[in-house]
Amino acid sequence: MAGRSSRAELPLFPLSTVLYPGGRLELRIFEPRYLDLVRECTRDDRGFGVCLILAGREAGEPALPAAVGTLARIVDFHYGADGLLGIVAEGAExxxxxRTRVRADGQLRGEVGWWPEVPEVPVPVELALLQxxxxxxxxxxxxxxKHAPRACYDDARWLGYRLAELLPLSGDERQRLLELTDPLQRLAELRDILPRFQKA
Known part of the structure; x- marks a missing residue:
């Protein structure tokens, strides 16, 4: 992010899911405000912010977003058999x-501050079971x-994000894991959660 401003204004898309850096998000778009969002992002080659909904719903009145979210970049789009626009986005920073404001069309905009990028951290041997x-x-x-390089599994950042999105966690748990700044702490918390999923 060399030369990039530490702040930006983004269109925000509050969702009932958490997007992690490197993650994949598939959405069907039908509300006019979000069709405008997709057009704007495609035209200007920029992303939009994905935040977990704290109050409200995905459709209808603007929802209250969590304070920490992830930039989503559109990488593909298509029209389904129902005529609705479908997009595929990938999580970035x-x-x-x-602060937030609501446009006249109901689209939520946010002034955001970028989080510093976390350097790669190797997975310690005591957490190797998570791999x-x-x-x-x-x-x-x-x-x-399935074809991710082995090096991805050796990176505590990547490993923690993939486990957080694949394990059946609550929205609040996923959000907490997103907000952690230490990749090893994220892995340790995931390790401590695992016994919940073991069969009796």
């Missing part, structure tokens, strides 16, 4: 929402990661 679990989850649930 995290940000903190500093095996991630491999099994990817094999069963996430074909887009």
């Amino acid at each position: 995290r940000f903190r929402v500093l 095996t679990i991630a491999e099994r989850l990817v094999e069963a649930m996430a074909p887009q990661w």
